[in-house]
Amino acid sequence: MNEPVFHPxxxxxxxxxxxxQYGLRLIEALVAAGHEVWVMVSKAAHLVIETETDTSLxxxxxxxxxxxxxxxxxxxxxxxxxxxxxxxxPVASGSxxxxxxxxxxxxxxxxxxxxxxxxxNLIERAADVALKERRQLILVPRETPLSAIHLEHMLNLTRLxxxxxxxxxxxxxxxxxxxDLVDFIVARILNQLGIEHRLxxxxxx
Ligand SMILES: Cc1cc2nc3c(=O)[nH]c(=O)nc-3n(C[C@H](O)[C@H](O)[C@H](O)COP(=O)(O)O)c2cc1C
Numbered sequence: 001m002n003e004p005v006f007h008p009x010x011x012x013x014x015x016x017x018x019x020x021q022y023g024l025r026l027i028e029a030l031v032a033a034g035h036e037v038w039v040m041v042s043k044a045a046h047l048v049i050e051t052e053t054d055t056s057l058x059x060x061x062x063x064x065x066x067x068x069x070x071x072x073x074x075x076x077x078x079x080x081x082x083x084x085x086x087x088x089x090p091v092a093s094g095s096x097x098x099x100x101x102x103x104x105x106x107x108x109x110x111x112x113x114x115x116x117x118x119x120x121n122l123i124e125r126a127a128d129v130a131l132k133e134r135r136q137l138i139l140v141p142r143e144t145p146l147s148a149i150h151l152e153h154m155l156n157l158t159r160l161x162x163x164x165x166x167x168x169x170x171x172x173x174x175x176x177x178x179x180d181l182v183d184f185i186v187a188r189i190l191n192q193l194g195i196e197h198r199l200x201x202x203x204x205x
């Protein structure tokens with residue numbers, strides 16, 4: 001039997017900022033668009049997911065992949081997950097990393113680590129690889145208010161070619177549900193990635 005063929009992988013990292021729903025919905029949207037999705041979830045993100053949603057995801061990568069597959073309707077092999085110190089994962093090297101990575105939501109801690117090249121866990125390392133290889137890197141921070149530290153890191157990352165896409169949904173589409181607000185941000189991420197979607201109309205449509 002032929003293996004299913006997916007569109008190229010996109011790396012999605014969920015870290016411990018508020019807004020776990022953005023990351024979970026992004027995974028669903030990428031799966032629906034037929035992309036392979038390579039996922040990393042920080043320890044703090046697991047806590048945020050439990051706090052903000054009715055979902056509790058397993059920590060072990062294989063079981064995490066299975067749980068995400070079930071909740072997103074992904075095909076076998078469409079979602080792969082990597083652990084915090086899985087240095088042999090393809091995302092840890094320029095020779096194996098996908099052309100795009102999204103950190104959604106992005107904590108200010110991970111933002112800072114990426115801006116300084118800390119690479120202390122696989123999420124930070126994968127982002128470091130994306131920067132050094134000039135691949136697409138999108139960070140979706142959520143914090144308010146922002147300190148000079150946060151703003152300086154964001155400016156530095158923007159200058160390095162990363163896209164800072166704050167989890168700050170607009171209201172001009174008259175959202176009536178939380179899902180509408182979540183989809184606003186996920187649609188913006190998909191626009192950046194050049195992936196077609198029907199989450200919400202583009203401006204002027
Ligand atoms: C429920 C909850 C909500 C949080 N919200 C935020 C947030 O909105 N922004 C942020 O930068 N950190 C937030 N934090 C703190 C981070 O999770 C914490 O700094 C953590 O060390 C980040 O680790 P990570 O970047 O490895 O995920 C939150 C923590 C919890 C438990």
